[in-house]
Amino acid sequence: MNEVRVSLGERSYSIHIGNGILHTIGENMNAFSFSRKTLVISDTNVAPLYLDTVVNSLQEAGFVPYTAIVEAGEKSKAFATAEQLFTTCIEAGLDRKSPIIALGGGVIGDLAGFVAATYLRGVPFIQIPTSLLAQVDSSVGGKVAVNHPLGKNLIGAFYQPKFVLIDTDTLTTLPPRELSTGLAEVIKYGLIADNSLFTYLSSHSEEVLSLEPDAIRHLVTRSCEIKADVVERDEKESSLRMILNFGHTAAHAIEANTGYRLYNHGEAVAVGMVAAARISKDCGYLDNEAVRVIEEQIEQYRLPLTASDCTEQELYDLLYHDKKMIGGKLNWVLLTKIGETKIRSDIKEEIIHHALASILADGVK
Ligand SMILES: NC(=O)c1ccc[n+]([C@@H]2O[C@H](COP(=O)([O-])OP(=O)(O)OC[C@H]3O[C@@H](n4cnc5c(N)ncnc54)[C@H](O)[C@@H]3O)[C@@H](O)[C@H]2O)c1
Numbered sequence: 001m002n003e004v005r006v007s008l009g010e011r012s013y014s015i016h017i018g019n020g021i022l023h024t025i026g027e028n029m030n031a032f033s034f035s036r037k038t039l040v041i042s043d044t045n046v047a048p049l050y051l052d053t054v055v056n057s058l059q060e061a062g063f064v065p066y067t068a069i070v071e072a073g074e075k076s077k078a079f080a081t082a083e084q085l086f087t088t089c090i091e092a093g094l095d096r097k098s099p100i101i102a103l104g105g106g107v108i109g110d111l112a113g114f115v116a117a118t119y120l121r122g123v124p125f126i127q128i129p130t131s132l133l134a135q136v137d138s139s140v141g142g143k144v145a146v147n148h149p150l151g152k153n154l155i156g157a158f159y160q161p162k163f164v165l166i167d168t169d170t171l172t173t174l175p176p177r178e179l180s181t182g183l184a185e186v187i188k189y190g191l192i193a194d195n196s197l198f199t200y201l202s203s204h205s206e207e208v209l210s211l212e213p214d215a216i217r218h219l220v221t222r223s224c225e226i227k228a229d230v231v232e233r234d235e236k237e238s239s240l241r242m243i244l245n246f247g248h249t250a251a252h253a254i255e256a257n258t259g260y261r262l263y264n265h266g267e268a269v270a271v272g273m274v275a276a277a278r279i280s281k282d283c284g285y286l287d288n289e290a291v292r293v294i295e296e297q298i299e300q301y302r303l304p305l306t307a308s309d310c311t312e313q314e315l316y317d318l319l320y321h322d323k324k325m326i327g328g329k330l331n332w333v334l335l336t337k338i339g340e341t342k343i344r345s346d347i348k349e350e351i352i353h354h355a356l357a358s359i360l361a362d363g364v365k
Pocket residue numbers: 043044045046049072073074077104105106107108110130131132133134137138139140141142143144153170171172173174175178181
């Protein structure tokens with residue numbers, strides 16, 4: 001088992017990463033002085049697979065687990081669902097030391113975290129992320145949120161968990177497309193911070209795609225370390241944390257341009273990383289060969305290089321509505337080489353137009 005420590009003063013916590021460790025949740029919880037009553041929140045896909053193991057482990061460790069299962073999917077990340085969960089907490093008599101456990105992907109982590117951050121002004125929160133995206137991204141960093149009809153993640157908080165338990169065996173039941181979604185974020189970590197992770201991904205695609213435990217444990221651990229390192233230096237997202245948005249600027253525009261239906265998040269990020277790599281090249285930072293190996297790796301992990309059903313002008317217009325835009329300027333996270341970033345807000349319009357045109361699957365219309 002590997003352990004990644006996230007050092008945030010009194011909000012520090014550990015991420016435990018291993019295979020076949022789901023049943024240790026109860027004993028891990030006993031290291032804290034929690035109340036016996038606890039609520040496990042999961043979704044309709046994950047609960048039938050893993051909830052029994054978690055509940056049994058909690059009972060064996062002397063806890064009294066209550067459970068709440070919400071419909072799988074982004075629609076559940078809503079205030080209405082949170083309100084139902086508050087009702088469950090109140091009716092179960094959960095007190096200020098009663099932990100709330102998220103068992104599921106990023107939707108459950110964000111939703112359960114939001115409930116934990118606000119119920120009684122905050123109760124202990126524990127994450128058991130079961131999707132690769134949640135294991136390498138959403139469960140690290142303490143951002144919790146629900147969506148609003150007018151926008152995603154608009155209602156939320158920074159709220160750190162007491163610990164995170166990652167059992168990589170849960171990935172064996174994850175649909176292949178969801179696995180690739182998470183891999184896009186792993187590729188991103190290699191690109192922004194660790195050339196050796198990037199090289200590892202290039203030479204171990206077979207092991208990774210067949211979920212070979214050592215390979216998966218390595219890349220989940222490295223990803224958590226990189227995100228933890230960034231978060232430690234910039235917990236509340238003032239500047240450095242911006243590098244985690246590599247590929248996300250164009251990705252958000254692609255997701256919006258295709259109505260959040262055609263591409264899932266990781267696929268849009270893959271295309272967005274291609275756009276950012278090409279802008280980096282046009283700014284003179286990357287050479288053709290670097291762009292080629294980046295594209296090769298993205299394809300190797302069953303992710304797209306171009307996006308259908310988008311137009312260059314619509315993408316361009318959408319970029320200016322991105323909430324990550326600060327002071328009217330569009331910040332691009334670029335690469336100076338694989339493993340190193342530079343943020344620029346003064347990119348010439350024609351370079352951006354050129355990059356956007358190059359990622360259209362249907363060509364410029
Ligand atoms: N808080 C953050 O910092 C942060 C960062 C990135 C993304 N997010 C959020 O995360 C969400 C996306 O996360 P996601 O991709 O995990 O989505 P998700 O939670 O919807 O999970 C994807 C799908 O996989 C299923 N699933 C999860 N684990 C499974 C398993 N082990 N076996 C079988 N099926 C499984 C889920 O039921 C769902 O159908 C978005 O809401 C996004 O905004 C948050």
